[in-house]
Amino acid sequence: MIEARDITFKYGRQLILKKINISFDKGLHLIKGPNGSGKTTLCKVLSGLLRPFKGEVYIDGVDIYREGNRDILSKIIYVHDKPIILNRSVYENIIFGAEIKNLDVSDIQYLINRFRLENILDINALELSAGYKQLISILRALTVKPRYLILDEPFSGLDDEYREEVIDYIIRYSNKNTVLIATHTPYLDREASTITYLNNGEIKKRVYRELNN
Amino acid sequence: MDLSIIDITIRSLFVSGGATVIASLWSIPIGISLGLSQARPSKILLTIINMMVGIPTVLIGLLLYMILSRSGPLGFINLLYTPIAMMIGQAILITPLIISLVYEVVSGEAKDLIEMLKTYGADKIKTIETITSEARERIIGTSIIGFQRALGELGIALMLGGNIKGLTRVFTTTIALEVQKGEFELAIQLGIILLVIDLLLISIIRVIGWSR
Numbered sequence: 001m002i003e004a005r006d007i008t009f010k011y012g013r014q015l016i017l018k019k020i021n022i023s024f025d026k027g028l029h030l031i032k033g034p035n036g037s038g039k040t041t042l043c044k045v046l047s048g049l050l051r052p053f054k055g056e057v058y059i060d061g062v063d064i065y066r067e068g069n070r071d072i073l074s075k076i077i078y079v080h081d082k083p084i085i086l087n088r089s090v091y092e093n094i095i096f097g098a099e100i101k102n103l104d105v106s107d108i109q110y111l112i113n114r115f116r117l118e119n120i121l122d123i124n125a126l127e128l129s130a131g132y133k134q135l136i137s138i139l140r141a142l143t144v145k146p147r148y149l150i151l152d153e154p155f156s157g158l159d160d161e162y163r164e165e166v167i168d169y170i171i172r173y174s175n176k177n178t179v180l181i182a183t184h185t186p187y188l189d190r191e192a193s194t195i196t197y198l199n200n201g202e203i204k205k206r207v208y209r210e211l212n213n
Numbered sequence: 214m215d216l217s218i219i220d221i222t223i224r225s226l227f228v229s230g231g232a233t234v235i236a237s238l239w240s241i242p243i244g245i246s247l248g249l250s251q252a253r254p255s256k257i258l259l260t261i262i263n264m265m266v267g268i269p270t271v272l273i274g275l276l277l278y279m280i281l282s283r284s285g286p287l288g289f290i291n292l293l294y295t296p297i298a299m300m301i302g303q304a305i306l307i308t309p310l311i312i313s314l315v316y317e318v319v320s321g322e323a324k325d326l327i328e329m330l331k332t333y334g335a336d337k338i339k340t341i342e343t344i345t346s347e348a349r350e351r352i353i354g355t356s357i358i359g360f361q362r363a364l365g366e367l368g369i370a371l372m373l374g375g376n377i378k379g380l381t382r383v384f385t386t387t388i389a390l391e392v393q394k395g396e397f398e399l400a401i402q403l404g405i406i407l408l409v410i411d412l413l414l415i416s417i418i419r420v421i422g423w424s425r
Contacts, residue, residue: 049328074334084329087347097333144333 001025002046002076002148002178007055009041009201016041017052018201027193028174031182037198039182040081043150046180047078059148074101077146081153081182083130083137090128091121093136098143108143115139115165130157138166142173149173150180155187163187215399222406225383228296228370229363232303236363237356240308244315244355245341249327259316265309270368277302278372294375299383302369307359314355318348350421361414364407 002024009017017038031039044050046057048064057064062072077097086093094112095105112118115135120128125136134157141149151170155163170179171191181188189195197205247255247262279285281293292298319327323344330340345352367385374381376390384407391400 044328047332049331073332076332078328078332080325080329082325084325086343100330100333100335100339 001058001060002180003058004042004046005056005058007042007045007052007057009038009045009050010053016201017045020055020201020203022196022203022206024178024180024194026174026176026178028171028188028191029178029180030188030192030195031180031198032184032195033198033204038201039198040152041201042198043078043152043180043182047076047150048073049078075146076148076150077141077144078150079137079141079152079154081156083133083157085125085128085133085136087124087126089122090117090125090132090136093125094139094143097140101144103144105143111139111142114169115162131159131162134158135162135166142169146177148178148180150182152182153184154181155183155185167191215402218399218402218406220379221382221384221387221403224296224381225364225385226410228299228374228383229303229360231296231300232307232363233356233360235300235304236307236311236359240311240359241315241352241355244312245319245344247312248316248319248323249337249340249344259313262309262312262316266313268306268309270306270366271372272368273302273306274369274372277305277369281373293373294377294381296374296381298373299370299381302373303363303366306366306369307362310362311355311359314358315352318351318355319344323348354418354421357414357418361411364410 004020004022007017007020008015020042031042033039041050045052048057048070051065056066059072059075062069064070064072086096088096091112094117095108098105098108112121117135117139120132125133128136134154138151138154141151149170154166154170158166167187170181171188173179174193181192193209195207196203197207247259277298278293280287281290281298282288283293292301326344326347327340330343335343365385367389370376370381370383370386371389374383374386376382376386382390384403388400388403388407391397391403
């Protein structure tokens with residue numbers, strides 16, 4: 001479980017997150033809200049990328065911002081809304097994260113086949129379309145099989161076909177893992193375990209699928 | 214072409230090129246470290262470095278003159294009025310500029326990249342290696358900008374080099390001298406060469422993407 005307790009975050013004097021208390025268990029969770037509502041900041045705070053001004057973040061009961069506990073972050077991967085693509089081949093981009101973590105990349109072929117990337121593996125990823133870059137960025141995260149996967153606007157650049165396939169894969173992935181998605185789009189509303197609505201850095205509403213049905 | 218023009222051109226490129234290599238050796242690692250650091254002392258250091266970017270060349274010249282002159286603490290090494298002294302002075306001049314620009318590349322352009330590396334658990338070495346590799350063209354661009362600044366400065370070259378014919382005479386000092394003498398022909402010729410080199414450097418910087 002990933003849990004935020006009393007999270008407050010400031011950029012200079014501007015309060016971005018105001019005393020956020022929330023937890024996410026196994027399953028698919030959406031974070032929604034207008035631009036500037038704090039979605040990205042919350043995702044980054046939960047991923048260990050932005051230290052909150054106040055409050056704690058726990059992953060499986062371990063405070064991730066406490067000195068000496070940073071190893072716990074190996075369980076979590078955050079994927080940016082704007083894909084981060086390296087000046088390397090598609091293949092090298094996809095396995096980049098797994099290589100850092102010294103993970104076996106032998107089963108990556110499954111993902112490559114599934115998303116029909118066989119013919120572009122040697123192409124420099126920077127030369128590809130925005131949709132491909134988004135896909136590569138998501139696949140890079142999936143190859144390390146994180147227990148907690150946080151995706152920031154993952155569908156913005158994807159075309160309809162790839163979007164359906166990525167959604168399908170993520171839904172299945174969330175059966176065994178915790179997937180958090182910050183998004184404007186309604187594509188996963190029906191499948192999500194919870195939908196959290198943020199506004200002005202505060203949780204305005206949280207909807208549970210059980211209540212929806 | 215006048216042989217002295219070739220001599221001055223080669224010496225100018227050698228002195229400023231050497232200064233750029235020396236300054237880059239320490240400025241690039243410092244710029245990367247500052248770009249990666251979130252610590253408050255780093256930000257304070259960066260503010261000081263940024264303030265030093267516009268430091269007048271004659272001030273550096275004066276300071277080094279006092280250190281390198283015969284009665285100065287390093288007078289015994291006899292560096293004053295040599296190309297090496299000019300090189301050292303120019304290296305000091307462009308150090309804050311290169312650090313500041315490299316910081317800008319790393320902290321601005323590479324901010325998301327650093328976060329991505331962090332999320333995958335990259336250690337410091339892997340982070341530096343990846344950033345240097347991904348931003349190499351822009352980092353080289355910072356050195357070229359430093360080279361441009363060194364090539365065009367006058368104060369240090371004049372005070373530490375002394376404008377000695379055949380030894381320390383470079384573009385800027387020769388142009389200044391020729392204008393003082395009222396002989397504009399050589400000054401104009403050197404000015405054009407300096408301008409062409411400058412335009413060439415700007416083109417290189419543009420091609421490698423510094424101005425993106």
